[in-house]
Amino acid sequence: GAVVSQHPSRVICKSGTSVKIECRSLDFQATTMFWYRQFPKQSLMLMATSNEGSKATYEQGVEKDKFLINHASLTLSTLTVTSAHPEDSSFYICSAGLTSTSTDTQYFGPGTRLTVL
């Protein structure tokens, strides 16, 4: 299947600092990538849709100035959590879609565990 990677896998930072998370589609190109957030014991919550070469589309309640998304190429999208606070601690997951003759679905990265002290 298609492979999506994320880096770093886990990060611990101090309150007030910014953290950048990378999402890469390793063996296919993705015009659109998606960012999700997942709190413990809860389901994935869509944060934003990342479009290559254009501005991201944010879900209601997600602050675009706090969660900066850049989709500079067809294989890379980045999420920057600016001025992180403890309540931003969560599991961040990206996904990218693949269209083929046999399936038409999304593949997810392994996730990034962010802990803000």
Add this chain to the structure above:
Amino acid sequence: LAKTTQPISMDSYEGQEVNITCSHNNIATNDYITWYQQFPSQGPRFIIQGYKTKVTNEVASLFIPADRKSSTLSLPRVSLSDTAVYYCLVGDRDQAGTALIFGKGTTLSVSS
């Protein structure tokens, strides 16, 4: 997107067949049904996708009745490593370019 309803949790023993049913009464004509598996601290993993009747791959089978208002994921002879959360999603064929909206999922616990 059509809303889905799944059991919150299920318990099973190793070697048993597990069937998880998902209800999607408002499924649209163009909607496909996709199941994902998620282990703790990992991203969801695609299991199977179907439109109607039966789909089978190396890990699971997906049964979809004629009215498509529900679907059943069948896991044959589960093992301890199948303990995970399973999500049923319904959406347009172009799921590659469409954000997926996750429900609560079904937590499957497999015991020895």
